[in-house]
Amino acid sequence: MKLLCAEYNASGEVAYDVIGDNALLRNNDDFYIPAFAGELSCVPQIVLRVGKIGKHVSERFAGRYYDEIGVGIRFxxxxxxxxxxxxxxxxxxAYGFDxxxxxxVLKKCDSGLRxxxxxxxxxxLEVFRRKMNDLPLLPEKLIAGMSEYCMLKIGDLVYCGNSFRQKELKIGDRLQMFLGEDCLLDFHIK
Incomplete structure (x- = not known):
């Protein structure tokens, strides 16, 4: 499994990163600030699970390549x-560390995803709210773009990226992410 991540610059241009699954933080485990990190920021994101193998996927068919949705936070x-x-x-x-x-947790996708x-x-305190429609690139465009550079494999996670970044995180902060009204992430920084 790999993590396929969209990264945006200030003008909205996108690049794709691939990082290893060592970077995953699961089960609402607390995040421990690594010794090498003096300034810590994060980006809240939609996460999609790839459910079908694909390479050079057309945007028109890209919706068939993910089957589950969740939320994530990249540090x-x-x-x-x-x-x-x-x-x-x-x-x-600086962003692919453990x-x-x-x-x-990921949920099955339904037709009203947008x-x-x-x-x-x-x-x-809510600092960010967005609809999937408002992503800089919709999931189909992201998946099509990512599949040009690397093969999508079942179980890969696609972090959809975001132009919003929460800066100056510190020990003791509580981070929560909601998908609709469901709180799916809730943990502290230690």
């Missing part, structure tokens, strides 16, 4: 990433 060690970039090195270690990608709303709370 970034911002200062460490800047240090790596300053040395001319890839920054993947536990850097929280994922909720109207699904998801939200993110920090310390019980």
């Amino acid at each position: 970034y060690a911002d200062d460490f990433g800047r240090r790596l970039a300053g040395m001319g090195l890839p920054a993947v270690m 536990g850097a990608a929280a994922v909720s 109207d699904v709303e998801y939200s993110f709370r920090v310390n019980e």
Whole structure:
């Protein structure tokens, strides 16, 4: 299994990253800030589970390639990433480390997926709410784009990305993510 992640810049352009499943944080386990992370941020995201093998998938058929939906939070060690970039090195270690990608339980997809709303709370204060329709790229376009670079395999997780980033996370913060009205992620930063 691999994690296929959409990353957006400030102008909305997208790039795709592939990180290992070592980055998964499951079961609402608490997130422990790694020693190398001085500045921590996160991006709340929709997560899709690939249910069919595919390569060079047409956008028209991409909806057939995912079968479950959930929410996730990707963590970034911002200062460490800047240090790596300053040395001319890839920054993947700043966001592909153990536990850097929280994922909720996944639910079967239904036909009304585009109207699904998801939200993110920090310390019980809602800081982000969006509908799936408002993603920078809809899932079909993401899956088609990702499948141009790497083969989709059953069980792969697609982190759909987001232009919103919550900065200045600290020990003691409580993070919650909702899919509709269901709280699927609820854990603390330690």
